[in-house]
Amino acid sequence: MAKGKAERRRANLRDVATAANVSVATVSRVLNAPGTVAETTRKRVEEAMTSLRWVPSAAARAINSGRTRFIGALVPTLVHDIYARVLGSLESQLALHRLSLVVATTQDDPEIEARKARGLIDIGAEGLIVSGMTHAQDFYDLIERGAIPVVATSCHDPRYFLPTVGYDNAGAARAALDHLRSLGHRRILVVHGPSANNDRTRARIAGIIDHDPQAELSFLESPLSIGGGCETVRGIDWSERKWTACLCLSDVIATGVLFELQRQGVSVPSQVSVIGTDDLPGSAHLCPELTTVHLPVSRMGLAAADAIAGWVETQETPQDRLLDFDLIVRASTAPAAQDGS
Incomplete structure (x- = not known):
């Protein structure tokens, strides 16, 4: 691009709607629930996205739908393979539910975890996955105030007030x-x-x-x-x-x-x-x-993904899940x- 020449403005959701001659709400439905849109309309919207070189973002998906469709995961560290395996299966299973994953590390510190949880919720996390049952009061206050779905992994205790998915x-x-x-x-x-x-x-x-x-x-x-x-x-x-x-x-x-x-x-x-x-x-x-x-950490990731996805979609709290060890x-x-x- 020549120096001094103005850059072309990036297209947005409304530009796509105008190009496809549909409403913004229709574009949003194509992004979030394509099966509810007539095929000819859906193709017209997709062609408009392609011609405008527009890539949908979480913010764009949230317009009208009110949903970001991402889950936050709080883990102690990314250094050890056990957490990588949990996150790998968690992400792949969430994708089947058309949900994305954003990860934050806590250094196994409940106060850091509470701050990171607030950050994830601030950017639109619809639910959280956490490790274990030791958390700061600020964390509990945060999820109670916001009625945030949270699933605790790597443990199993039906007496705990959050659903647990893990092992004995x-x-x-x-x-x-x-x-x-x-x-x-x-x-x-x-x-x-x-x-x-x-x-x-x-x-x-x-x-x-x-x-x-x-x-x-x-x-x-x-x-x-x-x-x-x-x-x-x-x-x-x-x-x-x-x-x-x-x-x-x-x-x-x-x-x-x-x-x-x-x-x-x-x-x-x-x-x-x-x-x-x-x-x-x-x-x-x-x-x-x-x-x-x-x-069974990989199976735990799959089960936790299904649990949190079901919760954010239906607003029904999942059951605890106990997985066998060998x-x-x-x-x-x-x-x-x-x-x-």
């Missing part, structure tokens, strides 16, 4: 402990992520405390990262054989623990068995392959040595 975190931890106990392990180190703002982690810890009176459990908190898992068990003298197994309440932490044990020359699983929780895609490819509890036995666990049982 306490049961998943017990399944891991039961597996180690079945192999004869009694003295077990439990390594878990931060629990202050994470009810899922607290549920897993609570699920195994006093679950088996014969088990001697010791607990260490670790940053939720591979490096955190390494640092947390660094310096432990495993040659004392105080613990014969390490139960990690996250595969990310378990990966770090496994790496650090190998760095120290501790053999897994002949000296120390290691089990995780999550079943991340990479866990099956570690050396040795990690025994873990498979959490113990995946691989090469990182083995029977305890006789002198360590």
